[in-house]
Amino acid sequence: MAKEIKTIGVLTSGGDAQGMNAAIRAVTRCALNKGIKVKGIVRGYSGLLDNDIIDMDAVTVGNIIHKGGTMLYTARCPEFIDPDPAKAEAAIKRAANIAKAHGIDGLVVIGGDGSWKGAQKISKHGINVVGLPGTIDLDIACTDYTIGFDSAVSIALEAIVRLRDTSNSHERCSVIEVMGRHCGEIAIWAGLTGGADAILIPEKPETADFDNIVRIIMENRARGKKDNIIVVSEGVGGSVELAKRIQNEIGIEARATILGHVQRGGMPTATDVKHASMMGTYAVDLLASGANNRVVAYKNGQYVDYDIDEALAMKRPPSFDMVECNRSISTYR
Ligand code: ADP
Ligand code: F6P
Numbered sequence: 001m002a003k004e005i006k007t008i009g010v011l012t013s014g015g016d017a018q019g020m021n022a023a024i025r026a027v028t029r030c031a032l033n034k035g036i037k038v039k040g041i042v043r044g045y046s047g048l049l050d051n052d053i054i055d056m057d058a059v060t061v062g063n064i065i066h067k068g069g070t071m072l073y074t075a076r077c078p079e080f081i082d083p084d085p086a087k088a089e090a091a092i093k094r095a096a097n098i099a100k101a102h103g104i105d106g107l108v109v110i111g112g113d114g115s116w117k118g119a120q121k122i123s124k125h126g127i128n129v130v131g132l133p134g135t136i137d138l139d140i141a142c143t144d145y146t147i148g149f150d151s152a153v154s155i156a157l158e159a160i161v162r163l164r165d166t167s168n169s170h171e172r173c174s175v176i177e178v179m180g181r182h183c184g185e186i187a188i189w190a191g192l193t194g195g196a197d198a199i200l201i202p203e204k205p206e207t208a209d210f211d212n213i214v215r216i217i218m219e220n221r222a223r224g225k226k227d228n229i230i231v232v233s234e235g236v237g238g239s240v241e242l243a244k245r246i247q248n249e250i251g252i253e254a255r256a257t258i259l260g261h262v263q264r265g266g267m268p269t270a271t272d273v274k275h276a277s278m279m280g281t282y283a284v285d286l287l288a289s290g291a292n293n294r295v296v297a298y299k300n301g302q303y304v305d306y307d308i309d310e311a312l313a314m315k316r317p318p319s320f321d322m323v324e325c326n327r328s329i330s331t332y333r
Contacts, residue, residue, distance in 0.1 A: 002290020003128060007037040009053070009104035012070040013044035013077070013111035013118065016264055017136045017148025019272030020070040020110055025061040026280025027108050032058055034288055039102055044111070045077035045118055048095045053102050065273060068151075068266045074111075080118050092118070096125030106287035108280075110134040110147070113312060116295055120308040128292035130283040131308060132276075136264055139183035141314035142306050143297035147279065150271040152179065152263040153189045159259055160194030160229060167227035173217060173246050173254040177232045177239040179263050186263070187233035188319050192326045197228045199326055202235030203318045213242070214250055219331055221252070228252070278303055 008031045012020045028038045038056040041048050054060075064071050079091035099107065099122070106128045109119040112135035119129040133143050136152035156178045167174040180186045184201025191199035198216050200208045217228050232239045243256035268276070279296045282303050286294050294305045306314075 003105065003292075004290075005036055005106040005128060005287045007039060007103040008106045008108060008284065008287060009039045009041050009099055009102070010056070010072070010108045011041035011044050011048065011110070012072050012074045012134065013109060013115035014074065015112070015135060016068075016070050016074050017134045017146070018068045018151035018264070018266065018268035019147040019276040020074075020134050021061075021064040021067045022268060022273045022276035023110050023132055023134065023147060023280040024070065024072060025065055026277045027284055028056045028061045029058055030281040030284040034284065036106075036284070036288065037103070039104055040072050041099075043073045043075040044115070045080050045095055046075040047073070048098055049077065049079060049091060051098055053098075066267050068264075068268060077118070080121070089121075092121045093125055096122050096127055099127055106130075108132060108283045108287070112137065112146070113140050116308055116312060120293060120312070123293045123308070128287055128290070129294075129308075130286050130291065130305075131295035131311075132279050132283055133295070133297065136186065137180050137183050138185040139180070140297075140311075141316035142295065142311035143299065145275055145298040147272055147276045148264070148268070149185070150269045151266070152186055153193070154269055155263045155266065156186060156190035156259060157194050159257070159262075160190060160196070160231070163257060164194075164227060164229060167229065167255075170253060171226045173228040173230065173243070173252050175230045175232060175239045175243040175246070175254060175256040177234060177237070177256065177258040179259065180233045180235055182235050184233040184235060184318050187231050188322045188326075191231035192322050194229060194231065195330070196231040196326060197330050198230050199323055200230065200232045200236045201318065201323065202233055204320070204323065207323070208232075208236050208238075210242075210245060214246070216331060217246065217250065217252065223331075
């Protein structure tokens with residue numbers, strides 16, 4: 001018989017992302033409406049180890065739906081990834097025992113695939129877990145959407161639009177670095193929608209080939225273009241050096257702008273709040289049905305769930321079709 005969940009713990013872990021608050025609200029309200037108690041775990045797995053756990057009611061999550069950041073705070077917890085496997089396992093067991101001492105028998109973890117690995121290990125200690133994809137990077141293979149992505153891309157796009165004005169006025173080249181630790185999706189989406197001359201992503205190292213970038217810039221200038229926009233993914237990096245090289249080697253004034261954490265703040269877009277709300281309630285439904293070791297994903301327009309182990313083993317190439325699309329429209333003919 002499926003385990004009956006009486007108390008759900010909810011935490012946010014890893015880098016924050018717009019929409020995390022909307023997800024916390026959805027989990028809390030949906031669980032309370034089913035008669036399940038809710039505890040908020042502060043500062044992710046670190047707060048769990050510190051016993052930093054609060055009671056959540058419908059009012060606790062009032063007025064957070066459109067707020068960026070996470071009301072539960074977030075952290076990275078080095079104890080869970082201690083190089084000594086015995087120490088890491090001991091920390092995970094201790095965390096599970098602390099959760100149990102608070103009556104938590106189900107846990108919703110909102111974070112990236114690193115946070116899901118922590119959840120997977122906690123599930124082995126008698127707590128049913130469900131992961132939600134919360135990261136601006138869109139770097140989790142099992143899902144077509146991660147909470148925060150649309151907001152981050154929208155901020156990057158707005159920055160490109162602003163930079164285009166000043167670049168055009170000065171007839172400069174703008175090199176714009178966007179976030180994405182190992183994954184080029186933010187660069188691809190912001191680059192295509194921002195009309196970039198070139199998009200540099202870590203998954204295709206040849207996109208960072210200097211001679212190719214110069215060729216694109218020179219061809220576009222020869223056809224009358226007054227400014228250039230080069231979007232660089234954080235995973236490629238080196239945007240300051242690239243701007244200097246462009247200026248020094250081809251004589252076109254160039255400036256680098258690293259957008260950084262500005263992409264992680266502010267009001268979530270409607271898309272993020274929608275996914276956060278739908279995924280949050282889906283997670284509670286899963287736990288209420290007795291599910292364990294699952295993650296919620298958005299696949300082909302539907303909300304689905306996978307076993308965490310299966311989800312973590314999945315692979316997906318980035319949106320190369322969008323890179324190709326950009327290539328075919330970014331040069332004047
Ligand atoms: P994200 O969740 O955004 O991918 P991280 O990779 O930084 O962010 O992971 C967040 C936290 O999840 C880590 O600080 C650690 O506590 C936990 N975690 C990450 N990887 C593992 C792992 N392999 N095993 C157990 N816990 C992990
Ligand atoms: O994973 C999300 C992300 O914003 C990455 O794009 C970036 O590399 C990283 O987090 C930065 O994390 P921190 O919060 O440690 O600066």
